[in-house]
Amino acid sequence: xxxxxxxxxxxxxxxxxxxxxxxxxxxxxxxxxxxxxxxxxxxxxxxxxxxxxxxxxxxxxxxxxxxxxxxxxxxxxxxxxxxxxxxxxxxxxxxxxxxxxxxxxxxxxxxxxxxxxxxxxxxxxxxxxxxxxxxxxxxxxxxxxxxxxxxxxxxxxxxxxxxxxxxxxxxxxxxxxxxxxxxxxxxxxxxxxxxxxxxxxxxxxxxxxxxxxxxxxxxxxxxxxxxxxxxxxxxxxxxxxxxxxxxxxxxxxxxxxxxxxxxxxxxxxxxxxxxxxxxxxxxxxxxxxxxxxxxxxxxxxxxxxxxxxxxxxxxxxxxxxxxxxxxxxxxxxxxxxxxxxxxxxxxxxxxxxxxxxxxxxxxxxxxxxxxxxxxxxxxxxxxxxxxxxxxxxxxxxxxxxxxxxxxxxxxxxxxxxxxx
Amino acid sequence: xxxxxxxxxxxxxxxxxxxxxxxxxxxxxxxxxxxxxxxxxxxxxxxxxxxxxxxxxxxxxxxxxxxxxxxxxxxxxxxxxxxxxxxxxxxxxxxxxxxxxxxxxxxxxxxxxxxxxxxxxxxxxxxxxxxxxxxxxxxxxxxxxxxxxxxxxxxxxxxxxxxxxxxxxxxxxxxxxxxxxxxxxxxxxxxxxxxxxxxxxxxxxxxxxxxxxxxxxxxxxxxxxxxxxxxxxxxxxxxxxxxxxxxxxxxxxxxxxxxxxxxxxxxxxxxxxxxxxxxxxxxxxxxxxxxxxxxxxxxxxxxxxxxxxxxxxxxxxxxxxxxxxxxxxxxxxxxxxxxxxxxxxxxxxxxxxxxxxxxxxxxxxxxxxxxxxxxxxxxxxxxxxxxxxxxxxxxxxxxxxxxxxxxxxx
Numbered sequence: 073x074x075x076x077x078x079x080x081x082x083x084x085x086x087x088x089x090x091x092x093x094x095x096x097x098x099x100x101x102x103x104x105x106x107x108x109x110x111x112x113x114x115x116x117x118x119x120x121x122x123x124x125x126x127x128x129x130x131x132x133x134x135x136x137x138x139x140x141x142x143x144x145x146x147x148x149x150x151x152x153x154x155x156x157x158x159x160x161x162x163x164x165x166x167x168x169x170x171x172x173x174x175x176x177x178x179x180x181x182x183x184x185x186x187x188x189x190x191x192x193x194x195x196x197x198x199x200x201x202x203x204x205x206x207x208x209x210x211x212x213x214x215x216x217x218x219x220x221x222x223x224x225x226x227x228x229x230x231x232x233x234x235x236x237x238x239x240x241x242x243x244x245x246x247x248x249x250x251x252x253x254x255x256x257x258x259x260x261x262x263x264x265x266x267x268x269x270x271x272x273x274x275x276x277x278x279x280x281x282x283x284x285x286x287x288x289x290x291x292x293x294x295x296x297x298x299x300x301x302x303x304x305x306x307x308x309x310x311x312x313x314x315x316x317x318x319x320x321x322x323x324x325x326x327x328x329x330x331x332x333x334x335x336x337x338x339x340x341x342x343x344x345x346x347x348x349x350x351x352x353x354x355x356x357x358x359x360x361x362x363x364x365x366x367x368x369x370x371x372x373x374x375x376x377x378x379x380x381x382x383x384x385x386x387x388x389x390x391x392x393x394x395x396x397x398x399x400x401x402x403x404x405x406x407x408x409x410x411x412x413x414x415x416x417x418x419x420x421x422x423x424x425x426x427x428x429x430x431x432x433x434x435x436x437x438x439x440x441x442x443x444x445x446x447x448x449x450x451x452x453x454x455x456x457x458x459x460x461x462x463x464x465x466x467x468x469x470x471x472x473x474x475x476x477x478x479x480x481x482x483x484x485x486x487x488x489x490x491x492x
Numbered sequence: 493x494x495x496x497x498x499x500x501x502x503x504x505x506x507x508x509x510x511x512x513x514x515x516x517x518x519x520x521x522x523x524x525x526x527x528x529x530x531x532x533x534x535x536x537x538x539x540x541x542x543x544x545x546x547x548x549x550x551x552x553x554x555x556x557x558x559x560x561x562x563x564x565x566x567x568x569x570x571x572x573x574x575x576x577x578x579x580x581x582x583x584x585x586x587x588x589x590x591x592x593x594x595x596x597x598x599x600x601x602x603x604x605x606x607x608x609x610x611x612x613x614x615x616x617x618x619x620x621x622x623x624x625x626x627x628x629x630x631x632x633x634x635x636x637x638x639x640x641x642x643x644x645x646x647x648x649x650x651x652x653x654x655x656x657x658x659x660x661x662x663x664x665x666x667x668x669x670x671x672x673x674x675x676x677x678x679x680x681x682x683x684x685x686x687x688x689x690x691x692x693x694x695x696x697x698x699x700x701x702x703x704x705x706x707x708x709x710x711x712x713x714x715x716x717x718x719x720x721x722x723x724x725x726x727x728x729x730x731x732x733x734x735x736x737x738x739x740x741x742x743x744x745x746x747x748x749x750x751x752x753x754x755x756x757x758x759x760x761x762x763x764x765x766x767x768x769x770x771x772x773x774x775x776x777x778x779x780x781x782x783x784x785x786x787x788x789x790x791x792x793x794x795x796x797x798x799x800x801x802x803x804x805x806x807x808x809x810x811x812x813x814x815x816x817x818x819x820x821x822x823x824x825x826x827x828x829x830x831x832x833x834x835x836x837x838x839x840x841x842x843x844x845x846x847x848x849x850x851x852x853x854x855x856x857x858x859x860x861x862x863x864x865x866x867x868x869x870x871x872x873x874x875x876x877x878x879x880x881x882x883x884x885x886x887x888x889x890x891x892x893x894x895x896x897x898x899x900x901x902x
Contacts, residue, residue: 073778372767
């Protein structure tokens with residue numbers, strides 16, 4: 073099929089790119105190779121939490137910290153996207169969230185410090201309104217509340233860790249029962265989230281909380297399961313029934329907070345008439361005279377060609393199969409070019425799971441306009457632009473920049489695609 | 493030291509994907525319509541790639557809730573690693589049925605063509621029986637077909653016989669072979685007539701080659717051997733045709749069988765050549781449009797339409813060509829419902845023990861359809877249309893019907 077711009081990917085960078093093209097009044101198609109990590113493990117949009125991967129002091133002013141990072145590391149994905157893309161992309165997304173009915177808070181000049189499910193304070197820039205009452209810069213006591221039988225959130229662990237790491241504050245833990253969730257039932261955050269949309273269920277949980285949480289001004293942290301399809305409503309109703317400020321804490325996958333974000337944005341694009349090609353991984357780019365003429369999708373039975381004037385490749389390297397790793401080389405699914413890779417296999421991973429992993433750095437070498445390039449810096453195709461995890465050196469984990477980097481690069485790649 | 497260069501043995505991610513490719517991300521569980529609607533079903537991840545490690549071809553798979561997988565394949569659509577989740581479940585279901593034996597009902601439901609032949613031969617009687625409350629109570633008791641599930645009406649004149657008498661166009665630019673499927677042949681000849689009229693209007697001669705049931709009813713009733721037999725017959729009949737022309741199907745799931753499942757699920761040798769030449773009819777018409785060959789001299793059709801994308805259409809990997817086409821028609825107001833699976837999944841929602849579950853799965857869609865209000869709810873799949881009519885009390889049609897209206901056919 074034909075379109076102005078084809079965006080390949082379904083993560084945050086792909087969505088940001090699609091929205092950018094749409095806002096510019098051009099036709100865009102989103103090619104869906106399966107769900108991205110956005111669907112199940114995202115929660116907040118972190119622009120920059122730590123100045124470097126090894127720093128222990130968190131960032132207070134993300135915009136300023138990104139500007140400094142750009143000066144220090146000119147080949148960093150943030151530097152390639154540029155400071156303008158950080159600002160414009162973030163503005164674009166916040167406006168979009170509002171239009172799509174998602175209540176989010178935050179700005180580029182400050183970070184929230186929000187507790188994780190293990191009780192670690194985590195800096196993040198933009199967050200759903202249902203999470204921000206957990207901000208650790210606020211003084212109120214915190215009560216972590218878990219649900220009996222729900223294994224993905226242990227309030228005692230969160231409380232003891234936070235007490236240790238955050239110091240003096242008054243932190244405690246309780247558990248309540250969720251009606252219908254007996255010891256024999258296997259369930260996940262998604263099941264709980266669906267139940268929370270039911271007023272009777274919600275009120276039964278809230279009643280137990282009212283009973284257990286004493287003291288004025290205490291705020292209650294619950295796992296992020298407060299509704300799946302009408303998040304704002306469910307959250308507001310629950311908070312009112314509890315009678316204390318409530319905040320959600322993101323869970324391990326599936327992250328309901330991520331599901332809400334993704335599902336709403338996807339539907340919003342579809343409502344605007346933007347087509348999503350499901351279940352069709354892209355597996356070849358047809359390039360002649362330095363231009364990509366079509367991208368072939370692996371559809372059922374045959375190849376499905378998408379012909380666009382320009383393309384945004386916004387894949388997340390490993391998660392959605394953008395790259396295939398062999399022992400000595402990595403190949404990409406579009407140009408089938410070997411991509412620079414640590415020659416010694418044992419150098420690709422760091423021993424600790426929590427260290428920066430060298431394999432995260434693998435990706436397309438890029439031109440200044442974010443075009444994937446060969447080893448001499450020449451674009452592989454003049455009308456293909458890269459965003460997100462498939463860029464070389466893209467590793468948001470250490471600096472806590474997942475989200476910010478996706479948006480800035482997605483926005484910039486889409487602008488380049490529009491100009492191509 | 494490893495010195496050999498690793499080269500993948502196949503060239504697509506899909507073919508390489510195996511249980512090992514599952515990263516346990518649970519994306520499939522979150523979209524599974526069955527897992528959403530019942531606690532007994534442990535979700536595609538557990539029943540597919542997780543359990544697959546414990547299965548062997550020698551033993552039957554006994555996992556509680558296994559037969560509740562309706563086969564919508566949304567798990568596979570969702571999977572970031574392109575794991576064939578539903579295929580693992582399907583094979584296990586089939587293995588279990590092979591050892592335990594199949595009920596009379598499942599034996600019959602897998603044979604749509606036999607049912608169709610009997611039904612159309614005895615059309616008035618069959619239709620009377622299928623809508624007679626007393627008969628339906630007996631049918632529920634002795635066969636296991638839920639009494640409240642409306643069954644399709646049979647027609648005396650089949651599409652095959654209609655087409656034999658249909659005059660061939662004098663002039664044509666090209667030929668296309670039509671895979672009409674059991675539904676058009678025995679239950680909805682009119683849809684087939686529309687398909688033929690629309691193709692002929694665009695200068696295409698329609699050829700109707702000899703064909704068998706696509707086999708999906710047999711697959712979903714855990715009789716893959718029967719499905720394979722049907723598939724082999726179709727490959728034998730249709731492959732020579734496919735060398736000369738494209739094949740179009742007007743049923744989403746029939747099309748998916750020909751395109752994909754003959755090769756991947758049923759391992760029918762040589763089926764890839766047939767799959768490569770098979771198109772969904774809306775996909776084909778959109779290709780004509782992009783090639784500048786579609787007659788877009790449409791009449792105004794002032795209608796409010798809702799579009800429900802069938803789950804199996806998503807598995808085609810071609811987007812929603814029906815929506816693209818209908819948006820070309822002046823007057824059409826078209827919206828997507830986007831509330832996921834309708835719940836019927838072919839013969840799944842017909843069965844006495846699954847009817848309630850099937851209606852529960854579809855509730856979100858029914859509510860949205862009722863709230864929106866429309867002239868028609870459009871869906872490319874016939875059982876989706878049955879379910880929407882039954883659950884939401886709406887009038888449903890194949891998108892081709894609207895295209896036919898725009899060309900002035902009723």
